[in-house]
Amino acid sequence: MSDVGDVSEKQNVLQRRRFLQGAALTLVTTTVMPISASGATTQIVAEDHWAQKGAVKLYLYRKRLAGDGNAGASPKPVLFLVHGSSFSGRGGFDLQVPGLANYSFMDEFARYGFDVWTMDHENYGRSSKTESNSDIRSGVEDLKAALPIVEHVTGQKKVMFYGQSSGSIRLGVFAMEEPKRVDRIVLDAFTYTGEGAPEIMKRRANIAKLTASNFRPTSQASFDAIFSRDDPSTVDPAVPKALGDYELKLTNRTPNGTYVDMAIHMPMVDPKRLQCSVCMTRAEHDGNATDAELLDFFSQLPNKDKQFCEIKGVAHVAVLGINRHRIWHAMHAFFTMPPQRTA
Numbered sequence: 001m002s003d004v005g006d007v008s009e010k011q012n013v014l015q016r017r018r019f020l021q022g023a024a025l026t027l028v029t030t031t032v033m034p035i036s037a038s039g040a041t042t043q044i045v046a047e048d049h050w051a052q053k054g055a056v057k058l059y060l061y062r063k064r065l066a067g068d069g070n071a072g073a074s075p076k077p078v079l080f081l082v083h084g085s086s087f088s089g090r091g092g093f094d095l096q097v098p099g100l101a102n103y104s105f106m107d108e109f110a111r112y113g114f115d116v117w118t119m120d121h122e123n124y125g126r127s128s129k130t131e132s133n134s135d136i137r138s139g140v141e142d143l144k145a146a147l148p149i150v151e152h153v154t155g156q157k158k159v160m161f162y163g164q165s166s167g168s169i170r171l172g173v174f175a176m177e178e179p180k181r182v183d184r185i186v187l188d189a190f191t192y193t194g195e196g197a198p199e200i201m202k203r204r205a206n207i208a209k210l211t212a213s214n215f216r217p218t219s220q221a222s223f224d225a226i227f228s229r230d231d232p233s234t235v236d237p238a239v240p241k242a243l244g245d246y247e248l249k250l251t252n253r254t255p256n257g258t259y260v261d262m263a264i265h266m267p268m269v270d271p272k273r274l275q276c277s278v279c280m281t282r283a284e285h286d287g288n289a290t291d292a293e294l295l296d297f298f299s300q301l302p303n304k305d306k307q308f309c310e311i312k313g314v315a316h317v318a319v320l321g322i323n324r325h326r327i328w329h330a331m332h333a334f335f336t337m338p339p340q341r342t343a
Helices: 007-020 089-092 104-111 135-154 165-179 196-203 207-212 222-229 240-246 255-264 291-300 324-335
Strands: 032-036 043-052 056-065 078-082 116-119 160-162 182-188 215-217 254-255 277-285 306-311
Touching: 043 104, 043 135, 056 089, 056 104, 056 306, 078 089, 078 104, 078 135, 078 165, 089 116, 089 165, 104 116, 104 277, 104 324, 116 135, 135 160, 135 165, 135 255, 160 165, 165 255, 182 324, 196 207, 196 255, 207 255, 215 324, 222 240, 277 291, 277 324, 291 306, 306 324
Parallel strands: 078 116, 078 160, 160 182, 182 277, 277 306
Antiparallel strands: 032 043, 043 056, 056 116, 215 254
16 A cells, blocks of 8 residues: 555644643544555545543444545535444454455445445444443444544534344434434344344343343354354355454454343334434345344334345345345445435
């Protein structure tokens, strides 16, 4: 990767550092590096940012097309990706799979013209390691700490969101509590009540073990199990290996908090309190919910600008499946819905 040659971009970075030196929520460091967009002549810029939640340092990661930070460039729509229970934001949403192209969710949507962000929640990836079980409530507070950084850097107070698995529950609670920060949201692999869902029933039966410790050990076998659980034919075997190679360099344990919440504290999101436009994406193969509970949730959403999209050929982690392009298509269409016209 080459050094940044854009002077205006360097000036922007310096200005951000000066602004945030005395702030309660701080951007601790920023690193900007251009990388080639696969199969294209454009460049994608990657940045590391940091937010502070009390004593906890939270890692934020941003990708966008080069030149978007230049003076006079029109602001791009901001898309913030919220990860689930078992791996980090950067690990799952910017995955580089040796020998296979186009597995980075962030690169894909940067090429679509979005300013794409994600974060590693407390006890995940590059963020602080503590003794917290990093439950849903903790994740919501992480988002509340991160969004002022996103607002300062981008100048946008309201952004679009995508949440995956327990990340969609974090996102749902955040959207209830911070509606002024939320534009359109995608709830992917969502769990509402969990009643009758095979994976949630399994966790309920295992609740004594899950509550006995705040963490469970992580290994390559753990990542293999994520993708073999629902339908292994929907994923290339190189994907869990690449994900394990990335994650296991950063930690060897996974917090149990979201598993506990999904087993015994559901529902945590009240659909009647979500005022924004919502798209629910449902994989053909997913043991974390039933069609009945998700359709019940969908029917209660008050904003009629809503979609329910069930996608064939994908499993629980659809955005890392062989047919990931199908869910990306559905999300892109939702995020770029033209505004309603009046007579």
